[in-house]
Amino acid sequence: MSNDPISPESLIQKLEWRYATKKFDPTRKIPAAHWEALEKALVLSASSFGLQPWRFVVVQDPALRARLLPHSWNQGQVVDASHFVVLAARRGMDSGDIQALIQRTAEVRGVDLEKLEGYRKMIAGFHQMADTQGWLDAWSARQVYIALGNLLTSAALLGIDTCPLEGIDPARYDTLLGLSGYTTLCAVAVGYRAADDAAASFPKVRFPHARVVEVR
Template sequence: MSNAPITPEQLLQQLNWRYATKKFDPTRLIPDDVWNALEQSLVLSPSSFGLQPWKFFVVKNPDIRKQLVEHSWGQPQVIDASHLVVFAIKKDVDAAYIDRYMERTAEVRQTSVESLQGFSNVIKGFMEKPPFPLDINAWSTRQVYIAMGVYMTSAALLGVDTCPMEGIVPAKYDEVLGLAEQGYATVAACPAGYRAEGDNHATLAKVRFKTEDMIQYI
């Protein structure tokens, strides 16, 4: 007997239900308990070494959202969705950031920072002498997309619509939100809420290459 909290059929149903929502219902807000779960899906997202080289900015201020529309190719989802999350990297992750992570690890696991020195050295060694050419900010960006995937999947399982957006001007987002002075840089945005009636994209068949063309067993 499976201990899975949902069935395979339920998972596939929600993944097929999900689509990049083009038109949100501005009158429908995500309930607090649902949003709290989605917020935690961001916090609980996996990352390399568990380092979390990111921050998620939830833009609630409607005036700021209006400013962001012109830097989002005019896409109305930025305004109409219940919530707008901006996914940003922590720029230039360094030894000091790793030390902060070690301190947090010691706090959560009730151990000493000294006992974590070996783990800390592994991470710092990877950053200082990587096994392959490494652009630290590009590496952090890849981590952010993991978080976005977890967030979108979590939303789908909760019946919440999302729209991942790279069609934005990251530098302008940074400017409007004041991210540069905080040490962060925008990667992408993802509105979340509930689809509006009449969004024809909701009923279009999902186009994917055949499974056998995309999955190869070796």
């Protein structure tokens, strides 16, 4: 598969262009092909062991979005953005999740299941450790945030605006979305900035490079 790189300048320009959009233009909708690409970007996100302990719920029903609004600090992005996706993490991952990955790997790569037994055992060992030490769900959550970052960057590359939202009530979201086995962590409003979103022109606030990046 070929991969024509974009220039470093272009990458930085796109990352400077993106910002947490406070006000979306409710009249502008993302074209289907672009949205499809963003869903694929979510699916293509990297995860530890490739376990993909996540669920992405695309909420396009306006009535459901209106019900989520009061549980989202009344942030208008929830109802105004073209698309709204809730990122949920697997809760209590079990051996079935590991088996599903092994099965899928065998299928996609045309490998015999026996050949993947060592890999399955290695993941099972990791799973047992995470479970007994009490950080299994925290691990799942970390994977979901990789997908979040991937979505923000992918959208920016397509010239599409986003706002990540942790200002939501995850328990209410879980109930309203009928999630089971997964729990809401955050959401992302995706669409196009309103012409009068003042936040678009705010200078980016980042610590100086040297405070954040160390070279040894």
